[in-house]
Amino acid sequence: MPSNDQKSDTQIIKDGKVITDEWQLVASNDEEQTGSVVETKTIIPLSVFEAHKELVERDDIGVWITNDVDIHAVADSIIKLPVIAIDFPTFMDGRGFSLARLLRERYDYKGEIRATGYVIRDQLCYLKRCGFNAFSFDGDIDLESTAASLNDLTEAYQTSVDKPSPLFRRRA
Amino acid sequence: MYKYDQYDNQIIQDRVSQFRGQTERYLNGQLKEEEFLPLRLQNGLYVQRLAPMLRINVPYGMINSAQLRRLAHIARHYDKGYCHVSTRQNIQFNWPDLAEVPDILAELAEVEMHATQSSGNCIRNTTSDQFAGIAADEIVDPRPYCEIVRQWSSLHPEFAFLPRKFKIAVTGSDTDRAAIQVHDVGLQVIKNEAGETGFRVLVGGGLGRTPVIGSLLREFLPEEHLLTYLDSILRVYNLLGRRDNKYKARIKILVKAMGIGAFKEKVEAEWAHIKGGPATLTQEEIERSKSFFTSPLYEEIDDVSVQADIDGIAADNIAFSKWLTRNTFAHKVPGYIAAVLSLKPTGVAPGDITDNQLDIIADLADKYSFGEARTTHDQNIVLTDIKKSELFEFWKTVKAAGFATPNIGTLTDMICCPGGDFCSLANAKSIPVAEAIQRRFDDLDYVYDIGDLDLNISGCMNACGHHHVGHIGVLGVDKKGKEFYQVQLGGSANEDAALGKVLGPAFEQDDMPDIIDKLLNVYVDQRNEDELFIDTYSRIGLQPFKESVYAKQ
Numbered sequence: 001m002p003s004n005d006q007k008s009d010t011q012i013i014k015d016g017k018v019i020t021d022e023w024q025l026v027a028s029n030d031e032e033q034t035g036s037v038v039e040t041k042t043i044i045p046l047s048v049f050e051a052h053k054e055l056v057e058r059d060d061i062g063v064w065i066t067n068d069v070d071i072h073a074v075a076d077s078i079i080k081l082p083v084i085a086i087d088f089p090t091f092m093d094g095r096g097f098s099l100a101r102l103l104r105e106r107y108d109y110k111g112e113i114r115a116t117g118y119v120i121r122d123q124l125c126y127l128k129r130c131g132f133n134a135f136s137f138d139g140d141i142d143l144e145s146t147a148a149s150l151n152d153l154t155e156a157y158q159t160s161v162d163k164p165s166p167l168f169r170r171r172a
Numbered sequence: 173m174y175k176y177d178q179y180d181n182q183i184i185q186d187r188v189s190q191f192r193g194q195t196e197r198y199l200n201g202q203l204k205e206e207e208f209l210p211l212r213l214q215n216g217l218y219v220q221r222l223a224p225m226l227r228i229n230v231p232y233g234m235i236n237s238a239q240l241r242r243l244a245h246i247a248r249h250y251d252k253g254y255c256h257v258s259t260r261q262n263i264q265f266n267w268p269d270l271a272e273v274p275d276i277l278a279e280l281a282e283v284e285m286h287a288t289q290s291s292g293n294c295i296r297n298t299t300s301d302q303f304a305g306i307a308a309d310e311i312v313d314p315r316p317y318c319e320i321v322r323q324w325s326s327l328h329p330e331f332a333f334l335p336r337k338f339k340i341a342v343t344g345s346d347t348d349r350a351a352i353q354v355h356d357v358g359l360q361v362i363k364n365e366a367g368e369t370g371f372r373v374l375v376g377g378g379l380g381r382t383p384v385i386g387s388l389l390r391e392f393l394p395e396e397h398l399l400t401y402l403d404s405i406l407r408v409y410n411l412l413g414r415r416d417n418k419y420k421a422r423i424k425i426l427v428k429a430m431g432i433g434a435f436k437e438k439v440e441a442e443w444a445h446i447k448g449g450p451a452t453l454t455q456e457e458i459e460r461s462k463s464f465f466t467s468p469l470y471e472e473i474d475d476v477s478v479q480a481d482i483d484g485i486a487a488d489n490i491a492f493s494k495w496l497t498r499n500t501f502a503h504k505v506p507g508y509i510a511a512v513l514s515l516k517p518t519g520v521a522p523g524d525i526t527d528n529q530l531d532i533i534a535d536l537a538d539k540y541s542f543g544e545a546r547t548t549h550d551q552n553i554v555l556t557d558i559k560k561s562e563l564f565e566f567w568k569t570v571k572a573a574g575f576a577t578p579n580i581g582t583l584t585d586m587i588c589c590p591g592g593d594f595c596s597l598a599n600a601k602s603i604p605v606a607e608a609i610q611r612r613f614d615d616l617d618y619v620y621d622i623g624d625l626d627l628n629i630s631g632c633m634n635a636c637g638h639h640h641v642g643h644i645g646v647l648g649v650d651k652k653g654k655e656f657y658q659v660q661l662g663g664s665a666n667e668d669a670a671l672g673k674v675l676g677p678a679f680e681q682d683d684m685p686d687i688i689d690k691l692l693n694v695y696v697d698q699r700n701e702d703e704l705f706i707d708t709y710s711r712i713g714l715q716p717f718k719e720s721v722y723a724k725q
Contacts, residue, residue: 092210092293094333098410101330106445120207122194129329152190155182157323159451160330166399166450167179167323168457 011143013124014112014134016150018143021136023062023083025116043085043114046074056080064116067095075107084109086132088117097130104131104161121146125153131161173234173544174319174464176284183327184281187288191215192274199271214294214332216287217273218596225594226265226273227290228280232300232318232342233261233546237534240545242283244530250276255530257515257523259587259636260339261299261547262290266594288326293334293421295325295406299341301349302548305465306556308504312361312369314344316461317398320453324399331406335413336421338406339378346667351549353377353386353669354641356423357405362392369395375405375435376427379635383671384424387432389439395458397443399451404443408435468542468557473507478560485564492567494616495578500563501554509560511567513553513575514585518610521603522588523551532573540566550587550626552580583625583692584610587638591631591648592655598631600648600655605629605684612685622692625705626665641665643706644691645672646684657684661691661717662709673714676722687721694720 010021025043038044038055043062046069049055062083065074078084084103086096096115103109114134115127124135128150137143159166176184194211197203203211218225228243243263247255250272256264268276280286290297298321305313321340325331331338343350344361352358358374371393377386393401409423412430427435486493501510513533516522525533533553537545540562541555548554553575558566570576579585586609589595591602606629613619628642632649639645645660657679660672679687692705694717699708709717 091207092333093415094293094331095411095415097330097333098407122190122207122211123333126327126329126332152193153183153186153327155179155186156329157183157326158328159449164450168460169450169454171177171179171460 012136013147079109083112085114085116091120100131121149124149129160188277213292216290223267226268228263228287229290229297230547231322237537237543239283240534244527247527254526257551295338302546302554310345312344314342315465335415348667351665376424378424381633383640396453400446404439408438470505475506498578499580510556512580514577517577581624582619587628589636599650602629602631640671
């Protein structure tokens with residue numbers, strides 16, 4: 001589960017840059033954090049979003065999903081939102097990579113896909129290639145040097161979200 | 173053989189730089205042990221019982237003389253002067269220094285080799301038939317497709333953190349020398365009635381704790397769809413494979429739990445969306461890959477005459493004759509023959525090879541076999557393109573170098589994992605058992621009389637020694653801190669793939685040569701003319717073997 005973060009000066013990596021996060025994330029599905037009381041620029045759990053029909057009309061909130069969600073069952077309702085966060089319970093659990101690709105490639109989602117929970121710097125390159133464009137990290141880490149790992153690998157064989165044409169179609 | 177271009181070089185060099193940075197951060201304390209773990213595994217580096225172990229990919233077993241010499245150099249300068257051919261055609265170094273591993277990877281990159289994804293929960297090195305391209309029974313050369321799979325799987329962004337490891341094997345013959353039925357995905361390159369090339373796709377085979385023979389997923393997958401179909405299989409596995417228990421995380425467990433029908437439905441549903449997409453292979457790409465595996469410049473040779481010469485020499489030279497019978501393999505081109513260099517002489521750990529031997533093989537490859545060699549999954553080395561007219565001279569050199577033990581395919585050509593002497597996973601030692609058996613059965617005439625026999629030894633149920641698919645399989649087990657050995661009979665890794673059945677209670681290490689002896693005696697007593705051990709077993713079953721081995725003295 002991603003951690004609650006109410007501070008206004010939290011930094012994240014987005015679109016390759018370190019920026020101040022304008023969103024706050026609600027980690028729990030506590031009853032008090034539900035329905036119309038959801039403040040603007042809040043990322044809420046999918047369960048809360050689904051429990052309150054009126055939230056479907058909002059275009060100023062985001063949702064976060066666990067990586068065991070049936071993405072095909074929820075995609076139609078969440079792709080209207082500006083932010084979808086995918087939680088990594090541990091960095092070793094790679095389901096989120098497939099979920100992001102499906103959102104981008106199958107559902108043509110153009111908003112922000114954010115990696116939350118436990119990801120490590122050394123995964124940024126792969127995460128980016130699968131369609132993530134925002135990354136939040138827990139703890140005290142140097143985001144500037146971390147962001148450099150987005151470009152650890154400069155060329156790739158496969159088709160991916162950021163470069164749909166595989167190398168074999170591009171070889172000179 | 174495949175040759176890197178600027179893109180392949182860039183990809184591998186980026187990878188080396190990335191791992192150098194990761195290693196530095198780890199050694200500086202900036203990268204946690206548990207976070208470095210999967211990163212080093214995906215660069216081939218295990219931490220073993222005594223030292224790190226570095227596993228280097230030999231893509232589908234193909235290796236050239238420059239690469240062999242570089243491995244010799246690495247063995248000399250970074251290790252203790254030897255390395256090990258693994259049961260998946262890879263090369264393992266047992267004593268590298270962690271801090272020097274980035275340098276080793278940089279040395280490998282210079283000769284177009286890497287250790288990317290040779291370990292970890294990701295797509296591993298693709299394996300194949302060691303006689304690909306030269307076997308008379310081959311329908312389609314599998315190597316161009318192996319290379320396409322190597323590129324697709326290397327640094328695949330979506331499948332680097334799978335529930336568990338994922339192994340692909342490809343064969344192009346009806347005779348399966350790549351054990352495709354016991355791989356996560358097994359591909360057989362075939363031609364359909366219209367003459368089009370495609371794949372018979374098997375899924376969910378594997379050894380380990382829960383050995384399973386793979387299920388048929390698709391009878392014919394047209395070649396251009398190879399990568400989109402693999403992407404679909406992997407995506408279903410990545411999303412649905414179990415992650416709560418590492419012993420139930422392989423794709424075989426998912427396929428069994430869902431049933432092959434339901435699993436296939438999921439794969440086909442996924443595929444419906446990406447089929448025909450950008451990952452669809454172009455004819456240009458298939459041709460490009462094939463262009464690296466064209467036949468070398470064979471001479472036109474009168475086979476009858478050179479064969480008569482060889483037969484003449486063999487008639488007067490028993491040692492050569494034995495080697496010719498056991499250690500060579502027919503070549504599709506007249507006048508040529510393939511030779512297997514045995515890495516199983518008695519007294520050497522099966523598959524071990526020294527720096528000097530690597531250099532000698534490189535020289536042999538350059539002189540006799542177009543500069544190329546192959547590693548085999550039964551831990552030997554093959555030179556595929558020897559002129560029959562040079563075979564006797566070749567044999568003399570090979571014999572002097574210690575590679576001519578004429579035991580290929582026999583009882584003493586065992587598949588054996590490194591076991592408890594090296595591996596931290598092992599429950600029991602495996603190398604001393606192999607050696608004790610080799611010492612007991614040092615009478616070649618007896619070994620030849622027994623004939624083809626796969627004897628496979630694993631030091632634990634992870635089954636790196638492929639014990640489930642040995643005609644005789646030996647599994648090391650730990651009972652209250654003491655090492656015992658369980659015996660299985662009747663396994664096979666070929667097109668008639670089968671899993672062995674457990675004979676009964678396990679034995680002590682010292683008893684193993686006697687046990688093997690008793691099993692062989694039952695076979696010798698009961699065999700019909702020309703029956704191999706596995707045939708006799710299939711006919712008479714487990715019981716006679718059991719009675720003999722467990723009989724009260």
